[in-house]
Amino acid sequence: MANLSALEPPLLRDGPLPCCPPVTSAELSEVDAAIMAGMFKALGDPVRLRLFSKIASHASEEACVYDIQDVGVSQPTVSHHLKKLREVGLLSCERRGTWVYYRVEPRILEALSALLATAH
Numbered sequence: 001m002a003n004l005s006a007l008e009p010p011l012l013r014d015g016p017l018p019c020c021p022p023v024t025s026a027e028l029s030e031v032d033a034a035i036m037a038g039m040f041k042a043l044g045d046p047v048r049l050r051l052f053s054k055i056a057s058h059a060s061e062e063a064c065v066y067d068i069q070d071v072g073v074s075q076p077t078v079s080h081h082l083k084k085l086r087e088v089g090l091l092s093c094e095r096r097g098t099w100v101y102y103r104v105e106p107r108i109l110e111a112l113s114a115l116l117a118t119a120h
Contacts, residue, residue, distance in 0.1 A: 022117040036115055038088040039108075047071050048081045052090060055102050062094075062103040 028036070043049050054068040069078045082102060085091045093102045 021114070023115060028115075035089070036111075039090055039112065042084050042088045042090060045081065045084075047073055047077070048085055051078065051081055052085060052104065055091065056104040056109070062101045064099045064101050066099060068102070 043052060050071045051068055054071075055063045058067065065075075065078065065082065069075055071078065073081075082091065082093075086093060086102075090104065090108055091102050092105055093100050095101075
C-alpha cells in the first residue's frame, strides 16, 4: 500500500492541531483565522460539501473515490474538488492498488466543532 502522506497538508501530520477556542470566547489569531477560513472556503462549494459529507458519513469511515463520485460532475472534476479538500487539511488519503481512499480526520472535525461551539 503506497501512502500519499507526501501530499498530506501539515494539519494532518503529527503534532498539535492548530486552533481554536469557540469564537464566542476568544479572538482568533491571524494564522488560525487564515487556516480555518481556507477550510470554510473549501466547504463553501456545494460539490465539495457533498463530497466531504459523503466521506464523513461513510460506514467504514473512509471512502473510495468510486463510492463517492456521483455528485453530478465529471470524474476529473471530482478529483479536482477532492484535491482542494485535501490541500486545506479537511481530508487525508491513501492509495491502495489503483484506488485512492479518502477519510475525514477526526482532529479536523474536532477543530471545526470547537471553533463553532458556544462558550459557556
